Amino acid sequence: MSFDSQSWLARARALIGDAHVLSSDRGDDLSAYTRDWRNKFEGPALAVLRPANTEEVQAIVRLAAATGVAIVPQGGNTGLCGASVPGSTGPRAVVLQLGRLNRILDIDVENNTATVEAGCVLQTLQQQAAAVGRLFPLSLGAEGSCQIGGNIATNAGGVQVLRYGNTRDLVLGLEVVLPDGERLDLLRGLRKDNTGYDLKQLFIGAEGTLGIITAATVKLFAAPDARVVAFAGVASVAQAVQLLGAMRQRLGERFTAFELISGEAIALVRHYFPDTPAPLQGDWPWYVLMEAADGGDDAVLREAMQTALMACMEDGQLEDVALAGNVAQGQALWMLRENITHAQQMDGSNIKHDVSLPISRIPAFVAAMLPQLAQAFPGARPIVYGHLGDGNLHFNVSAPAAIEPGSWQLQTDAVNQVIHDAVAALHGSISAEHGIGQLKRHELPLYKSAIELDVMRRVKQALDPVGLMNPGKVL
C-alpha cells in the first residue's frame, strides 16, 4: 500500500493542531529540528510534530504505529551524538519535539522533589528549585536550552556528578509513552520502592529507543549556602589521584567537583584568552580544580578546605595551591576550565573523546596514551582534561600544526581506535556521558560482548517490536 504523506499530515494536524505540525511541503523550515547543532548529523523528516501534552503524544504515537512511521523524540537538540535528529537512512520518520510539554507540575519542598514535563528547559527547573531554597544539581553547558526529557533520555552527566550522581541518580519517577501509544505511569516520588522491576531504569539513557519520556519526578536537595573553589598544581596524574583520595577522606561528601586539567590545556586557554591570569605562580604539568559546597558559612568551609589542602601539601599530595578568596575569584578559576573547549576550537581541528576508566587506572592510561599517540600521529597534540572524580576524561586530540585544514577529521576512526582500544583493555567506557546515538553506533559491537548486545536487542524487541522508536540510534 502506498503511503500518502498529505493524508498522514492531515491526520496529524487534526490530532494536535495545524500550527504544530511543521512540514517542508508547506514551506516550513525544519532544519533546526532535523540537523544537530554541530552540523554533524542531518536526516529527512516527514514532519516535525509539537504536541502540547501527553495525550497528544499518545495520539501521535498511535497514528505513527498504525502507519509504520518512525518517531525521533527530541528535546533541546543539544546532544553530541546525533540521537535527537533523524538518521540519513532508515524508515520514514517524524521528529516529535517535546518543547511544548514544558510545565513544572509540582515542587514538593518537604519531599525534596519536582515533577516536570519532559520539555521543561533544565535552567528553568534549576531556577524554580532555587526559588524555594532547593537545588536541582544537574548542570551542564547546554543548560539554557537542553530539556529535562533529553537529559534523562541520555543520562546526562555534567559538573556535579561527583556529589550528586548522573541524571539516572536524580530520577525517582517517569511517565513514558510506549511505542504502542500506551501511557506507562511510573511517576512516583519515592526514595524506596521495591515492588517489582524498576522499569524507569530502562528508559533512562536509552536515547528514546524504547519509548518517549513525557514527564519525570526528580530529586531536589538542600541548596548549599557555602561554596569554595581551589586550584592546585600537581606533578603528575598519579599525584592528582592521590590528592582526590586524601581530600575526600578529609572533606567527605562535600566535594562537588574535582577536575583534572593538563598544563597544555591551561597554556592553550591563556594563549587564546590572553587576559586569563596564571592560576598559580609556577607552571605545573597538571592542575586540579576543586570545588566544595556545604550548608552554613563560607568562612567555615574555606577554613576546612584550607586545613585539608595544607595537610595534603605536607603529605606531598600537591605542589602548590590557591584558594579563591571570593565568588569572583572562584568563577575566574572555573573560566579556565570552561574555556578549554573554546580555546581548542580556536586552535583548529580536534578529535574529541569522552572516555571513563577506573580512577586507579587513569595515571597508567594517560602515561601510555601520550607516547602512543605521538608515535601513531606525529605532531598531534592531546589536550587532556575531565572530571577526574568520576573517572571521566575528555581526551581531545588537536591536529598537528603542520596538517592541511580539513584533513585531521579524516583521521577520526584511526585516532578513536587507538584511544578506545586502550580504554577497552582497561575495562573503561568509550562513552562516559555523551551516549551512543548515531556517532558511536558502529563502535558498540567492537567494545561490547555479543551477549550484552543480544540482551540489549531482546529488551528493544520486548518494548519496541516493530522498531519505530528512534531507529538507527544506539543499536
Next chain:
Amino acid sequence: MSFDSQSWLARARALIGDAHVLSSDRGDDLSAYTRDWRNKFEGPALAVLRPANTEEVQAIVRLAAATGVAIVPQGGNTGLCGASVPGSTGPRAVVLQLGRLNRILDIDVENNTATVEAGCVLQTLQQQAAAVGRLFPLSLGAEGSCQIGGNIATNAGGVQVLRYGNTRDLVLGLEVVLPDGERLDLLRGLRKDNTGYDLKQLFIGAEGTLGIITAATVKLFAAPDARVVAFAGVASVAQAVQLLGAMRQRLGERFTAFELISGEAIALVRHYFPDTPAPLQGDWPWYVLMEAADGGDDAVLREAMQTALMACMEDGQLEDVALAGNVAQGQALWMLRENITHAQQMDGSNIKHDVSLPISRIPAFVAAMLPQLAQAFPGARPIVYGHLGDGNLHFNVSAPAAIEPGSWQLQTDAVNQVIHDAVAALHGSISAEHGIGQLKRHELPLYKSAIELDVMRRVKQALDPVGLMNPGKVL
C-alpha cells in the same frame, strides 16, 4: 517424557561434585534451604546445589534449562518475603545456593570499589573495606549472614540509605548467569558509562527472576572518622518532617540516619527492656533518632550538630533533644530503635508493613491511619517507626490485648488492605525495602497498573522465556 530424579542428581553431582548436591533421598536435611528463617514459607526442592564458581553456576543452569528444572537462587536466606525458597506449588525446582562463591576478588582503594562474588557475607565485605580505610555503607540487621548477591537481588535498604542510597545506588557492575547459562559480564567499576542500555539495573531488585547474580563491583566510600547521635522529642509527625528539612539544610549530606519513633514504641521497649533509660526527661508523642557522620574530628561534628539542633529548637522544630556524649551513649540510643522489633515480638502477634510515601504526605497518612485502624480493628495497637528520611515507615500493627492467641494473623489481609489502600491513594509503595517475593505477589495486581505489569511481563519473557528463574516470585 518422564523425569528421572536419580539421573538428574547424578548429572548435577558430576558437574559440581558429590558433596555439593544435597538431596533428601540420600538423607541430607534441606530444611535450612527450603524454608525461610521466619518459618512462613517452605517448598519442595529436588536438590540444593552449592556450586563453587561462575562456571559451575553456568553448568547447573544449562542442565536445568535443558531438563526443564526451575532454579531458586539463594544467598543467606534472610529475606522477609519468601523469595529465596521454593514455592509450595509450581514446577520442579532446585535451590541454587551461592554461599561458596564468597571471595572478595579485588578492592581498588583509589577507585573506591570492591569486586566480590555473590556469596560473600555482607559483614565480611564491610570488614574488608574497613581494613583499608573504606566504608561499604550497606548495613542491616541480617548483615552477619546475608550475602551481597541477595542484597543486590532484593535491592536491600537498611539504616544508611538516607546518605548512601539503596543497594541499587551502590552497584557499579554485575556478573550475571542468564537463564540459558550464558555469562553476561557487566562487571565494570565505572561511575559513568553511557554505552547503551544499563542492563545491570534489570537484575537489581528482580529477586532472581531474570538471572543469577554471581559477582558485583560495588562502590566504597571514605570512612567517616566522626559520628554523632542525637535523640529529639517532637510534638507531631509534621514537626518531625520540618525538623528533617531544617537539619538537612544546616548539615547537608552529613546525615546518615533520621529515624522516626512513636511514643508507644519507646514505651514498649522500656516495658520489655526495663533497664533502658528514658532518652529524654519528658515524654513526647514522637521521637527522632538522628545520626551524622563526617571526616575530621568528633568534636567539630558534635559542635555543628549542637548548633543546628539549638537553632531548630529556637525555630520550634523540636521540643527537647539529647546529644550522645560518646560512642556508648550513641549506641544506647540506637538500642532503643533496634529493640522495637524485639519488644513488639515479646508483646505478642503483630502484622508488619513496610511502606513508603512522599515524605510530605507522611503526617497526613499517619493522622488518617490511626483512627481508621482503631475503628476497623478495635484495640489494635499500631507501633509506628521507620526511616523518615527515606519516607519509609514500618507500620506494624500489634494485636488487641484481648484477642485470642493466633487469631490476629488471620486479619493480615484485612489490615493490609486498610493500610495499603491508603498508601496507594497517596502514590506510595506497599513494599519500600523488603520486596515482593511470595508474600506480596498477590497484592501486586491490586496496586500496579495493568500496563506496568504488562511491561514487567514482557521484560521477563525477553530474558526468561521458559520461566525457570525463581517461578512464583514477584510476577
